[in-house]
Each structure stands twice: as C-alpha cells, then as structure tokens.
Amino acid sequence: MAKPRSKSEFVLFNVVYEDGSQRSNRRVAAELFDGIDDDDAIARRVIEEQDREIAEKSGNAPLAIDRVWRVGAKEPKPGMRERA
Numbered sequence: 001m002a003k004p005r006s007k008s009e010f011v012l013f014n015v016v017y018e019d020g021s022q023r024s025n026r027r028v029a030a031e032l033f034d035g036i037d038d039d040d041a042i043a044r045r046v047i048e049e050q051d052r053e054i055a056e057k058s059g060n061a062p063l064a065i066d067r068v069w070r071v072g073a074k075e076p077k078p079g080m081r082e083r084a
Helices: 039-058
Strands: 010-017 022-029 065-070
Touching: 010 039, 022 039, 039 065
Parallel strands: none
Antiparallel strands: 010 022, 010 065
16 A cells, blocks of 8 residues: 655745746745745755756756745745845
8 A cells, every 4th residue: 555645745836937937836845944944045946956957858948037935925026036
C-alpha cells in the first residue's frame, strides 16, 4: 500500500516575469523553508532554476522574474525584487 502524502509537501507561489506574464501555483518543496521570513527569495532561486531547466529542454531563453510571492499573500509592487 502506498504511503499517504502530506498536504504540505509543496508551497505554492505566484510569479510575474519582466515581460508582464504571470504563472500561478508554482510549486517549491516545503522542506526548503526553515521558518526564516525570506521565503520569497528562496522560492525565487528555486523557480529560476526550474525555469532554466525548462528553457534548456525547450531551446528557449528563460524569462527574467520580476516578483514572486506566496499564494494567498499580498502581491508585491512591480519592480520590488526580493533579496536574493
């Protein structure tokens, strides 16, 4: 029998790219967050890596991220980059 999955395996983030496009519910492994309030910067690094891998497979250049925020949190203002 399969082990039941935890409902909190992933944390979901919204992403807006510098071209204005938006992606919702980008998944980042919950285990990467250690309770520090820098979740957006951690998520940004993980999502940038995911985007690089996707771009490499598709042969397209990855889009630059403008802002990232946790689903359910207040959206940051445009151009308000998180600390990296």
